[in-house]
Each structure stands twice: as C-alpha cells, then as structure tokens.
Amino acid sequence: MKKPSSQTRVARLPSRPLEFAIESLIRVLGFSAIGFVTLIFIFLLTEGLPAFLQVRPGNLFSTRWYPTFDLYGVLPLISGSALVTITAMLIAFPMGLFTAVFVREVAPNWAREVLKPLIEVLAGIPSVVLGFFGMTMLAPIVREVLGAPTGLTALTGAIILAYMSLPTIISVAEDALDAVPKSYRDASLAMGATRWQTIWRVVVPSARSGILMALMLGMGRAIGETMAVMMVTGNAARMPEGLQAILKPVRTMTATIAAEMGEVAHGSTHYHVLFGIGLILFAITFLINLAVASMMFQKRSRGGLR
C-alpha cells in the first residue's frame, strides 16, 4: 500500500449511514442461499404435491409410464436412475479412490502436475458435449464389443456418468487423505511397514469417513446428471430386469423431466407429476448433503475431513 494514495482515499470515505446500509446489504446477501433453497423447495412442493393427490398411488407406484394414457408409474424411472447410478459408482468409486491415493501418496511431482489439471478439464467439459461424444464415439464401441443393438444402453450412460463424477470423488477423497496426520504415516513406517502397507492399513482406514463422503457426493452428482444421460441411455421407460438390463436402454428420472417438460400443458397432471419427480430428486440430493454435513460437523472436532 502506498501511503499517499490510501490517505486520499481515506479522506473521501463514505459516511457512517452509508456504511451501515452496505453492511446490512451484505448480511442479506449472506442469508440469500437459505432463501434460494427454500424458494426452490416451495416451488417444487406447490407444483409437485398435486401429483400425489391427482394420481392414485396404485397408478403412481406402478411399472408403466405412458403419460398419454394417464399411466404415471414412476418405478421404471426410479429404477432406471438407480441402475445407471449404481453401475457408475461401481466403476467410478474404485477408480477415484485409487487415483486419489496415487495423487496424494505415490505419484512423483510431474505425474501430479499432469493429472490434476486434466481432471479439472474433465470437470469443466459441458455435459452435453460428453453426451455428444458418448453418442457418436462410445455407443458404437459398446454396440460392436458387447453386441447391444443400438449401443445406447444403461452401461453407456454409466460409463459417461462414472467419468463425470470422478472429479468430485477424487477431490473429496484427496482432501480426506490429506487430513490424515503425518505422524500416523511416520509411526507406521517406523514400525517397519512398507509404504504400500501404510497406505492400505493406516492412511485409508483413518480417512474412511471422508472417503465415504466422496462416494456419497459422487453419487449425488451422478443421480442428478441430465443431458449426457438423456443422450446416451436410449430413453426406454421399462423396468430393468435381470443382469442383461445393463445392456438395454433405460430412462432416468432426470431425462424424463428434460424430455417431456417442454411438451406438457402447464397445470396438467403430467406437468405436476414431472414436478413431483423433481421433488423426489431434490429430496434425494438434500438427504445426501444432510448426511455428509452432519459427518463433517462431527469430524471437525477431530481436525479435518477424516
């Protein structure tokens, strides 16, 4: 800070009432996040709850989704989302954990310098671009290799989703590993354990709740993903049955909203049901976050995200 300039600035300082106004405004802005979440919840509730009143539960929780015939069975959509998300996590969680361990515990500096920016790039690629890539490049591979008729299958969606949730999983897991005190590693190494043994018997176990958080947040990310999934899963609203369901088209909750909301009459039953599905999605991500937040506040007393 140069002295004269800061003095001239001080001479032209705002008067106290203005300052009070600014500070009040900042307080209001600080509370705004709560306001927005509440507002979103209220809108989903007012537009989504009528669905549960207008559609009989027997219809709503059936396995047939044909809105044109007033059949609003959401089970195929929920199980479609579940199938794609769980498969994605089976791929992404081990990959993400191993990569986080590699980056934090093993990798030489140059490898870290290559990996980290590339993972950031992945986080920045728009979902519609990944969907486009999935349609034009990945789907043909799935078709050729696994013999699925179109290549637009639950598995194709799960692979794309796995990569989309990797940046989240890796960065949260890395933070968790980072929060393990160095003394734990030193103690283990001093007992004669190798670095490999130290990682899997000391570091990872003591970071386990942070790693669980990584899995949960990755899952939240995957279940809410819309465009890429809509473009590569083939969008057939059928109940997935048996193991080969993974090689058949599915339809997720998010894709259903995105594909159909543009065409429904505002205020119709179909419109309210789509908001109802949005309400379910909101509730799922809210519960995931609540669980993660409560874990975080508990662990904070132990110092860091372990």
Add this chain to the structure above:
Amino acid sequence: MTQRHLIQRLGFIFLGLVGFLVVAPILFVVGSIIWRGAGALTWRFLIEMPHNGMKSGGILPAIVGTLVLTAGVAIVAIPVGVGAAVYLSEYATDNWFTRAIRLAIVNLSSIPSVVYGLFGLGLFVLFLGFGTSILAGALTLAIMTLPVIISTAEEALRAVPAEFRTVSASLGGTKWQGIRYIVLPQALPGILTGVILGLLRAAGETAPILFTVAAFYLPRLPHSPFDETMALPYHLYVISTQVPGMPEGVQNATALVLLALVLTMNLVASIIRSYFRRRREW
C-alpha cells in the same frame, strides 16, 4: 528385494495405471472433438445465421445467445455471490445459523441441473410472468452458479492474512473500510478465478435453459431481455438428437466451438490463479 517390496512396486504401478485410465479418456475426448470439429469449422460458420433448418450456414445466434446469457449471469451472480462470501468470511460467527447457510450453499451446488430448470420455469417463466426469455434463463443459471462463486470467493477472502485487517483497524479504519480497501483488493485474483469457473459452468449448461430460454430454431439475434434465444449447449443437443439427417460436420463443429469456449475460460482462470499466486507478497 523382499516379497513385500515387490508387492509395493506392483501396487504402485497398478495405481499409476488407474490414474492413466482416468486421464487418457479425457485426452481422447478433447482430442477427438478438436480433431473432428476442426475440419468442419470455418470463419463463416461462426458469423453466419443458420439456413436450411440448421443444416447449413453458421451458428451465430447460438454463440451470441450463450454470450448474452453468460453476461446476464455475471450481472446477477457476481454481486450476490461476492457479497455472500464477504458476509461468510468477514461477518459470520460460527453458530447454527452460519452452519445452516453453509448447508444451504452445499445444497444449492448439488441440486440437479434439470431441477433448476423446473424451478426457473415455475418461478420466473410462469409465476413472475417473464415468459421463456433471456431474463428467466439468466436468473435460473445465476442461482445455479452462486455456490461456485460463493465458495471460491470465500476461500480467497479467508486467505488474506488476519494482520491486514488488524493493521487497517489500528489505523482507525472501520471494518467496512478494511474490507473495501484492503481485503477485497488482495483477494481479487482468487475471486476472479472463482467467478470465471462459475460462469463457464453456466455457459455450458443445457438442462436449466431447456424450459426457460432456449429456442429450437430462431435465426436472428436477440433484441431484448424478454426475447427467446438459441444457445450453444442447447443447439448441440438439438442438432445431435432432435433433427434427423443433420450433417456430421455441423454437429462436430458446434461441439468444438462449445468445448473451445469452455476450455478457454478454464485456461484463463488457471493463468490468473498461477500468475497472482507467484506474484503475491504474503
């Protein structure tokens, strides 16, 4: 070498391979989109209106639409986001209410993008009567962008050492003067990085604008905030799934333009970050 060292060696190689498996497809995706798009991309494609049901001509209205939307997001989200970050880092005390704010921010950041679309449709398009318009879309995207801006800006503000605030106060400055003339300028590069990261997310999103702004095919530039507009991500979705017989070149070139826009913003953010990190004196 003992057996357990051999296991360690093999284990480390395995971890490295997994790391490679994570990043190799990223390079492949970016590389293939650049490779296939570059062949079809011409200057005329960037500055011409689409013709013939988007099958020929350029994508100018989609590019302009995305830039206008992003600017709209910036106007709304920067003041609100930075203000909220200043509150959290400079004014908030650690109590249940602040925790509720933090929980709300985490929540905002993980609400599915298509649910933002529903919310924007319900509040801005229908309830407030903005119609499908740039205004409705920019406001929807702005709320979605807030958590990114708030958390990165707060981190940047917290990184400014406490001594700066103490010295400002000891010279007779009020709390706000300390923030305005000392803390904010010092944190500016970090805030800027967060803002760009937030804006690039908004620029690439499709689901929130599906029902709030996006025009399927509108070969003219937007006139007012109440206009509908085409936008790059939605345009890519439309031409790759909704229009049969679309020439591949148009699809590839559009994907490249969108990817290039986002990656450039990403690059700018990381240049700002590393430049100022090296230059700062504390």
